[in-house]
Every structure is written in structure tokens, then in C-alpha cells.
Amino acid sequence: MPKYLLIESRDPFDSNDTQFCCDLARQLAGARNDVTLFLVQNGVLPARPGPQSGELARVAGAGVRVLADSFSLKERGIDATHLASGVTAAPLDIVIDALAEGAKVMWH
Amino acid sequence: MADRKTITIAIMDAPYEGARSTTALRLIDIAARRGYNINVFAYEGAVLQPFVAQKPHPNAVHGRTVEEENHFMPKDAIAALMRAAEHNGGKIDWVNCGLCVDERGAAEAVPGVRRGSPADFWKMAEASDNTLVIATR
Numbered sequence: 001m002p003k004y005l006l007i008e009s010r011d012p013f014d015s016n017d018t019q020f021c022c023d024l025a026r027q028l029a030g031a032r033n034d035v036t037l038f039l040v041q042n043g044v045l046p047a048r049p050g051p052q053s054g055e056l057a058r059v060a061g062a063g064v065r066v067l068a069d070s071f072s073l074k075e076r077g078i079d080a081t082h083l084a085s086g087v088t089a090a091p092l093d094i095v096i097d098a099l100a101e102g103a104k105v106m107w108h
Numbered sequence: 109m110a111d112r113k114t115i116t117i118a119i120m121d122a123p124y125e126g127a128r129s130t131t132a133l134r135l136i137d138i139a140a141r142r143g144y145n146i147n148v149f150a151y152e153g154a155v156l157q158p159f160v161a162q163k164p165h166p167n168a169v170h171g172r173t174v175e176e177e178n179h180f181m182p183k184d185a186i187a188a189l190m191r192a193a194e195h196n197g198g199k200i201d202w203v204n205c206g207l208c209v210d211e212r213g214a215a216e217a218v219p220g221v222r223r224g225s226p227a228d229f230w231k232m233a234e235a236s237d238n239t240l241v242i243a244t245r
Contacts, residue, residue, distance in 0.1 A: 009127070009128065009131070010245075040131060041127040041128070041131060042127070071134070092131070092134055092135065092138060093138050095135055095138075095240070096115070096135060096138045096139050096142070096144075098238075099113075099115050099237070099238040099239075099240060100113045100115070100144070100237065100238070102237060102238055103238070105238065105240050107240060107241060107242050107243060
């Protein structure tokens with residue numbers, strides 16, 4: 001099964017194009033791909049339960065693994081043990097793992 | 109290492125301007141610790157990341173000396189990453205885009221950085237297990 005890692009570094013409060021990554025992740029998962037959406041930098045902000053985190057829960061519900069960089073969470077004072085539904089904290093190593101495994105990795 | 113991977117990362121951001129630079133260095137650090145071979149193609153403002161003329165400064169606003177400020181120097185981080193990669197059996201091949209260097213007067217870089225062109229990025233990607241492009245915004 002082809003593997004995809006989509007890296008979202010932008011936050012929906014500042015950028016109006018973050019929906020693109022969620023839509024792409026959902027479509028790839030729907031086409032029977034192994035898809036991970038990795039949030040990094042300000043991209044972790046919707047991982048804090050709030051009005052913008054519902055989309056992440058919907059993406060996770062579509063079969064996408066949704067992870068948030070633990071360092072970025074810590075930098076922003078977001079408690080990694082109380083993240084939005086469907087989101088799990090993970091180290092940045094996830095990106096190097098995916099590259100080493102030959103996954104298709106895309107930065108946004 | 110029997111399974112030494114080669115990864116290419118393209119970066120475009122100048123130092124001190126955004127989180128992407130920090131993330132790129134963090135990624136290179138992880139790969140270096142694993143003993144991977146890492147190709148870096150620095151384009152546009154990113155050619156200033158290993159620029160040797162970077163200097164630490166005191167912080168007059170907070171009343172801190174140069175030593176107390178302990179200013180982060182990307183050039184020093186890159187040199188340390190190169191040493192770490194080598195220590196772990198890998199290497200970092202850092203290519204600065206030559207035209208980008210000329211535009212910015214950033215020819216002097218830390219040892220290990222070489223001058224190249226986007227054609228080198230293509231060659232690096234071709235020879236790598238995988239490639240990540242961290243595009244600027």
C-alpha cells in the first residue's frame with residue numbers, strides 16, 4: 001500500500017489554504033493509501049481542542065493518522081496529553097522514518 | 109551500517125526569519141544521528157544559513173552580554189551537524205545555489221559547503237532514497 005506523509009506547517013487561523021492538506025489526506029486515504037498528516041510549527045495550533053480542531057477529527061475519522069510534533073506542541077504550551085480528538089503527539093523522527101521508508105512526503 | 113539511507117532536503121528560507129529553518133536543522137540532526145547521508149540543497153535566502161560572517165551580539169534591551177545571550181548561530185549548528193554526521197558514519201553534502209550566493213554576497217561559508225546549481229539538486233534527488241522540499245511561503 002503506498003504511503004504518504006503530508007506535513008502541515010501552517011495554521012488555519014493565519015492561512016486560508018490549510019484545508020487543502022486535509023482534503024488531500026482524506027482523498028488519498030479514500031483511495032486506499034496509508035496516509036499520515038503530520039502537524040508541525042504553527043500547524044499544531046488546531047491540535048488544541050477548539051473551533052478549528054473539528055476538521056482534524058474528521059480527517060482522522062476518514063482513516064488518516066493525524067500526528068502533532070511534540071516539540072512544536074511544547075514550544076506553544078499545548079498539553080500533549082489533552083489534544084483534539086483523533087490527534088496524537090509524535091516526535092519529528094516520524095518525517096525521517098517516512099523518508100527512509102520511501103514514503104511520498106510533501107511539505108505544506 | 110548496512111542500511112545507510114541517503115536523504116535530500118531542499119531549503120529556501122534565510123536564517124532568523126521563520127520556523128522552517130529550525131525544523132530543517134532538526135530534521136538534519138535526526139538523520140545525522142542515524143548515520144544517514146544527507147544532501148542539502150540551499151536555495152534563495154537559505155544560502156545564508158552557513159554564512160561565516162554571522163556574529164553573535166549582546167542584548168542591550170535585556171542587559172545581557174554576548175556570552176550571556178549565547179546567540180544561536182546557524183553556521184555553527186551546521187558545522188556541528190556535519191561533525192555529528194561524520195561521527196556517526198554518514199556525511200552531509202551541502203550545496204549552496206551559486207547564483208543565490210552571488211546575489212547575496214554570501215560566498216564565504218563554513219567548511220564542507222560547496223557551490224552548485226539546481227542541476228545539483230536534481231542529481232542529489234536522483235541518487236537519494238527520498239527527497240523533501242521545504243518550500244518557502
